[in-house]
Amino acid sequence: MVMANLMTVFLVMEVILTGFRFGAYGLNMNYYLMSCPLMEPVVKDTLNKALQDDPTLAAGLVRMHFHDCFIEGCDGSILINSTKDNTAEKDSPANLSLRGYEVIDEIKKKLEKQCPGVVSCADILAMAARDAVFFAGGPVYDIPKGRKDGTRSKIQDTINLPSPTFNASELIRMFEQHGFSAQEMVALSGAHTLGVARCSSFKNRLTQVDTSTTLDSEFAKTLAKTCSFGDNAEHPFDATRNNFDNLYYKSLVTNNGLLTSDQTLYTNPKTRNIVNSYALNQALFFLDFQQAMVKMSMLNVKQGSMSEVRQNCHKIN
Ligand code: HEM
Incomplete structure (x- = not known):
């Protein structure tokens, strides 16, 4: 009986404390x-x-x-x-x-x-x-x-x-204005493990001499083929567009990032190590991602x- 009462008190306290945490x-x-x-x-x-x-x-x-x-x-x-x-x-x-x-x-x-x-x-x-x-x-x-x-x-x-043609420094600056560190920005960009972009968002990488990012030559051919179907043709950010995983970061490491704003995270020395750490450790990405999402x-x-x-x-x- 005493135990049950104590449990109830703890439970109520937890509810109240969680309630006021924010x-x-x-x-x-x-x-x-x-x-x-x-x-x-x-x-x-x-x-x-x-x-x-x-x-x-x-x-x-x-x-x-x-x-x-x-x-x-x-x-x-x-x-x-x-x-x-x-x-x-x-x-x-x-x-x-x-x-x-x-x-x-x-x-x-x-x-x-x-x-x-x-x-x-x-x-x-x-x-x-x-x-x-x-x-x-x-x-x-x-x-x-x-x-x-x-x-x-x-x-x-x-x-x-943010624009898909932004480089890492521009992304860092913009996210900083909202109170995010470079690491949080890279973690949030990991949302690109889901979904697709249209050719209009990445064709700059095919038509301009894009010196800020590197692009795998085979991947460039695939993207060019997608764009042959027009500006609205879609390409997934990574090979598992409906799965939330760390394949997005692994793609960046092999220069298979879709947008300039994705690949720049690996090209730029300021953010490269963060990309590497998420590519190697999905649990770390999940942890940083969820914290950054709560903050956002x-x-x-x-x-x-x-x-x-x-x-x-x-x-x-
Ligand atoms: C870092 C700067 C970012 C840039 C420059 C950017 C830009 C873009 C662009 C251009 C697209 C494709 C739009 C289209 O072609 O129709 C896209 C898609 C997407 N973005 Fe971002 N994004 C950024 C960060 C984020 C963040 C922080 C999140 C969420 C936390 C996010 C979630 C997504 C998702 C899930 C998609 C796929 C949407 C779909 O398939 O319908 N992005 N983003």
């Missing part, structure tokens, strides 16, 4: 514990069903979360539709190939039925990215919740997304009057 950001692990207790299973089940039908959506959701967080913070601004007075982030050329909006909509629809006006679109996207990584075989990690949805989404802000998921989270819980992820209330 209190400084207004976020916590158990944010919806009382207001929407079945939220987690709804997110997981809906996502798993969608990914069973189309495993390639895992890549789309992880990328969408990144593009959300790097512009105006993780506030679901990427989900907002353009109106006649405003062209939104999602219509920027850098975002036109984002995929997975319908999964977020389905989760939101179910949650609005269960607990109307409670779970933010920004939280849904952050959780969907987390669960997509796990679905694809990557690390399991949790994120604090309680992000609010932003009320600004402007195409011009997307100028702050908390970028510039919104509180106060300039934020809300959107009823429809595509529209400001």
Whole structure:
């Protein structure tokens, strides 16, 4: 009896402590514990069903979360539709190939039925990215919740997304502006273990004398063949596009990186050793990746009057 009581006290303390661990950001692990207790299973089940039908959506959701967080913070601004007075982030050329909006909509629809006006679109996207990584075989990690949805989404802000032609120094500088070290930037780039890029994103490597990166000659021929089908023809980042593993880094070591911004991580001495360490040790990559993703998921989270819980992820209330 005494033991059982003690266990209960420990359990309650753990819940409270975990809950307040990220209190400084207004976020916590158990944010919806009382207001929407079945939220987690709804997110997981809906996502798993969608990914069973189309495993390639895992890549789309992880990328969408990144593009959300790097512009105006993780506030679901990427989900907002353009109106006649405003062209939104999602219509920027850098975002036109984002995929997975319908999964977020389905989760939101179910949650609005269960607990109307409670779970933010920004939280849904952050959780969907987390669960997509796990679905694809990557690390399991949790994120604090309680992000609010932003009320600004402007195409011009997307100028702050990294370009696929950036070299390592430019990438380091841009990620530093968001508080990430070079190592964290290289770990986050490992998300390119999932998914594809279109020829328009890598054709610079075939047409220009690209002195910043090296490109395997056989791989160059394969890429040229892909591009013969046009700018929208897709090529996977590595040989296992739906598996979250460290093959991306192994490809960089053999000069089979797809984008300039991928291969530069190996070409540049500042980041080469980090690439080598992830290519050799997948567990290390998983550990650094999950920590960097938690950090990214908390970028510039919104509180106060300039934020809300959107009823429809595509529209400001
Ligand atoms: C380091 C700077 C980065 C650059 C320059 C970059 C650029 C790109 C580009 C150009 C594409 C292909 C777009 C297309 O051709 O349609 C892409 C795809 C992708 N990016 Fe990044 N990215 C970067 C970092 C990240 C990060 C930090 C993440 C997530 C944490 C991420 C996740 C993805 C994923 C998963 C895809 C595949 C999407 C799909 O198949 O639909 N990227 N990225």
